Amino acid sequence: MATVGASNDSECPICMGPVQRAVVSRCCRHRFCNNCIAAVQQTAGQGGASGRCPYCRSERFAFDSVREPPPQLPPQQPIRRPPPQASARIHRCQAAQCRFTGTENDFLDHLVNRHRRELLENHHLLFSQQQPPQQYEDPPERDPRLAENGKTYCGGPLNGPPCDCCSGVCGPQDGCNCVHCMTIDLANFQVTHGNSLVNKFGRVASLSSENGHFYCAAIMGLAELGGSGDSIAYCGPIDGPNCEACQALDVQCGSRYASLM
Known part of the structure; x- marks a missing residue:
């Protein structure tokens, strides 16, 4: 020993x-x-x-x-989180006659460079105590009816800002419809996701995640794009030019149909 x-x-x-x-x-x-x-x-x-x-x-x-005492662990190091990344969501400018679309950083740069005066004059609206927008409802005397293009029209005045393509009336046979009738359209066409609307030609149009425009994937003549009328092209479905009806939705989705998006 x-x-x-x-x-x-x-x-x-x-x-x-x-x-x-x-x-x-x-x-x-x-x-x-x-x-x-x-x-x-x-x-x-x-x-x-x-x-x-x-x-x-x-x-x-x-x-x-x-x-035995538990082993001594090294002091815990603070968790280093990666810096937040800019959102990849496509934003669409709602200014009149402006068709800019871009990601978050590009959109903010666009607002500052192109709409600086509007931002300075109206920035107080961002921080004011505002009442939530009232839900639009049709008066009881309206009678929504199904038109030949598959859309619903009630014949009453259109809600929201006036558009350049219609007379300001919901139908009664074609054209744009009010938000109440658009809600009926979405139910009739069994549209359940919140990024699609039914354009005035009776086609389901979806919002593209690539550029923020609406596309219905319908065939359209290149004459609509300034080309030969004998050739054909498609409205989207992911990017590229869109048809007249989907161009109207590009503007209306932020105003007349904002509650449905």
Whole structure:
């Protein structure tokens, strides 16, 4: 057995190494390896001698297990979050006669560069206590009817700002309709998502995530685009030129039909 003379409590006096699975003696409260004490007890039992404490030589040969402290963890580092990324959503400018579309940063630059005066004159409206817009409802005397193009018209005045393509009346046979009749159109065409409307030609048009324009994917002559009338092109469906009816929705979705988007 090794000479007992160690005084370092983290070092086993038997093996002279770091204490493993520590036990502590009840006599001198010194720490030993569990395996070293087991070997001492086994050797003492084989020789017929009464075991003594390997450190203080006391005859009270009893030990208790020691619960090891949990390992020390390195100090927690603060979580470094990546800087917020600009939204990829396409924004459409609602200014009259302006067809700009772009991502968040480009849209903000456009507002500052092209509509600076309007922003300065009307910025107080952004922070004023405004009442929420009233839900548009048709008067009870209106009677919505289904027209040949598949759309619904009630014959009453159109809500929202006037558009350049209609007479300001909802139908009664074609053209644009009021928001109440558009709600009926969406139900009749079983449109459940909030980024589609039914244009005045009776086609379901969806808002493109690429450029913020409406497209109905219908065939249209290139004459509408200033080309040959003998050729054909499609309205979208993802990007590119859109038909006359979808161009009207580009403007109306932010005003007349804003509550449906």
